[in-house]
Amino acid sequence: MSKHLLINCTDLKGVDLQTGKFTLRQIKDATNNFDISNKIGEGGFGPVYKGLLSDGTAIAVKQLSAKSKQGNREFLNEIGMISALQHPHLVKLYGCCIEGNQLLLVYEYMENNSVASALFGAKENQLKLDWPTRHRIFVGIAKGLAYLHEESLLKIVHRDIKASNVLLDKNLYPKISDFGLAKLNEDDRTHISTRIAGTYGYMAPEYAMWGYLTDKADVYSFGILILEMVSGRCNITYRSKEEYCFHLLDWAQILKEKGSLLDLIDPRLGWEFNKEEVIITIKVALLCCNASAALRPAMSSVVSMLEGRTPVRELVLDPNAPSDEINEMMRKHFESVYEETICESTHQRKTMSIEGASTSSTSVHDLYPNNPDFGRTGRDQRP
Template sequence: MFLIHTHFTEVSGIQNTKLFPYKELKMATGNFHYSNKIGEGGFGVVYKGTFRDGTVAAIKVLSADSRQGVREFLTEINVIANIEHENLVKLHGCCVEGNHRILVYGYLENNSLAQTLLGGSNSSMQFSWSMRHNICLGVAKGLAFLHEEVKPYIVHRDIKASNILLDKNLMPKISDFGLAKLFPDNLTHISTRVAGTTGYLAPEYAIRGQLTKKADIYSFGVLLLEIVSGRCNTNRRLPVSDQYLLERV
């Protein structure tokens, strides 16, 4: 009974978004075959899926013990479904059937900045200064759109290299809106539980839980350092004095 109620609550909370049948996503990914897996994190696994009409998509399957619960799942859908910008990922739809919670995004050929630029020996891609400049500019445009043009404006709360995806032309797209917060015009800040990724958190947010646009700007600044240096902000395999990028700047 709880499962049925939860399913109804989630579906009724989804607006302006296509609902995909689970069997269609299962077929598109070859029964979620490991050869189609393109990413994995605390939320679950992302697969490359090809539909009958030839459309290719990134299919994000939330694991049963995902850090992204029902609230974050609905937030991600309703935030990104109603906005569109060349530097934001495009949500095509979702699946809510039984215990399955799945998001369907446009497929981006060059994965994330974490994999391509910061992946070290795992990536064969070379980034020129011009390419890095364009990526920085694209992310800045995406953030400016969220902060200034969307009403109510949106604070992402988890800007980091693994949430910046690259298309075939290396145009950056901000992804993963599960932690996003919408700000009414009359609020300058929100007091909330701290969420995000260690190493990217603004000090005033991490310490006091006061969230403003500046939290995203701080995270973006850390990301800029990573893009320019080609180094992760934290690398515990290095000597202690070199582990934290911000302390080296």
Template sequence: MLEIRFYFAGKGTTRIPDRGVYGPIISAISVFSDLKVCSSGKKKGTVYVVVGAVGASCLVAIILVILWWKGNLPGKLRRKRDVKGLDFPKGTFSLKQIRAATNDFDASNKIGEGGFGPVYKGQLPDGTVIAVKQLSSKSRQGNREFLNEMGMISCLQHPNLVKLHGCCIESDQLLLVYEYMENNSLARALFRHENNQLNLDWPTRLKICIGIARGLAFLHEESRLKIVHRDIKATNVLLDGNLNPKISDFGLARLDEEEKSHISTRVAGTIGYMAPEYALWGYLTDKADVYSFGVVALEIISGKNNNNYMPSNSSCVCLLDWACHLQQSGSFIELVDETLGSEVHIEEAETMVKVALLCTNASPTVRPTMSEVVSMLEGRMAVPNTLPELSSYTEDLMFKAMRDLRQHEQSHRFSGSQTQKSTSIQTFSSSSISENSSYENP
């Protein structure tokens, strides 16, 4: 005879199968190992063992169902630990509200796809239009970006930073709710996206450039928290209905610790926008954002993507490389987007080019602060006459590597080989790198 003892502890479940009080619930099981021979033989003993095993299995299943119902399974416990102690904004949404707003994440409401998940358009019952960023629930990287973005942007308010309405943490979902930006990203407007209906004239481009600079000046110098964004690029600048720029995507942002001159960190960002000292050695200061801004400013002027543009009649490997050569020859006007025609203000364009090249200087100490950039773009401060030496760019390891790769590609005359190499260059140069990827510093 197998003796199994159940220990009862108070009330049972209050939810299954219907709301109420049932019980008692079993809190522990003990099995005595001293078997006694039953007079009815082995057959009856076997029945008791089977019944006991089935009963124990049913009990475990009921306990697991209760734990799942209350959200206390290991996966959910881990998520609770991840978000424990975070001071969330007042606007916390339920998953039911988000599903209703986005029509259950309908594909027709999808307005973008980021490195950590899709973005959906939605509308709240009061008529407020929102953008819902859905982070991957299967990735610890998604957890980290969620916490980072919540911690950074929830305490920042500025006209040139995207506004966070709130968040949702429910079931296996991690959702961030932002203000909806009617004109999507700056990249879509600049780089002739097939669905883009915008035509950015010169005054609008100058306004956008100054707006981005103001947002970064706030992050670096004016906010209570001094923040390095680390991933400034055209896709992370959104445009509202009046084409005002707003910096978004703070998932990779870092606090700029005042007691240190820099932060040594693993590289995270987008190739083509990262400052040399940061991409090569992980040396991070707010001057890394200044460099990225300079690249974006060149893209605004030219309407060309830094990573995908390679002048056919020169040895330059990207937009920034080409801009440096044009500046040395004094023909910077070739940088200006040809679709703008004669409406370009030449002096303003020249100032923007000089500021962009100053921001992308190979030496971080030469780069201006973002408040100085704002002053120069608004004409309240003269642009220094010192221009970057051409040699500092030709010796730049990133340019040299890209140049060598392009020369190697041109040495192969087979079309199949050329196609394969071109694809690898474009894919590599436009990829986004996170802290948790397998990227290794050169």
């Protein structure tokens, strides 16, 4: 048995799990003994299989690989975090199996992949998401984040909110996944100083550049995600390092100044949408993407604004943190990262770790990597 697996099985036995436990026999029966025909992907931590429990419940089974020490650490972090969290808009962990040399996690199976696949994936994997469906997804994600930040006994900063980490069930209801990078936000501390981990293009400036982490980093990421879903476009367009830019956010800000926010709308929607609701939604997104963390709203306020229960407040810019200056600083910062990563071989996954370890977290890359998220121009970078 692998040394890493021995270490982590011991660690996991000390975790207070609030989920069920499965026997290896149950999981083998569900997956037809891990039959290759049931394999739905290969994540950085190992393979993922679709299975069917004896009661007819469809499941996704993550099978731990012992290759990555950090990957195992994120795997443990995820099971510890998500086992204590129960919310309709968080992906459900049914349980785990620790038996012999096997370490397995059992999740609910999400029939419609992810928001990234639905909007930006290969054409055959894209879904027709009308405006009411998109708006329902925004509100659901916002409610899930409000729970993590404000309602759960564990106050959690997710750190990696993005289109590929929002999975969709058979009814196209959203569920936040990927808790391998989540951090506890302790009540007696205003922020956490930590290693940078997340996805470029979604990371808040104060976190991307200085590792200054609060729940407002998730708020920023959520704002970017809204803009992507409204427009049907990726936030960052890559052509070459000289042209690295915050295309979508810049565009939205320019359109707001011109009073032309409806020009942001995804052409696939035609004119079948509530214009007032679209404008409110984009304004909320821009509030969330304020360069100043202190001026971003709490997620409970975001829910209230999106549902029309409270008016959208005016966007106020911090004169001490001009967005143009911060955008330029971030562009230079990401250019340096681009130089470091451009030599990576093309067969490697687009989501990579700054520490050089592959991720083990539950995202569509892992549960459904055979259905590519990115038929889009953005480049995922996982520090």
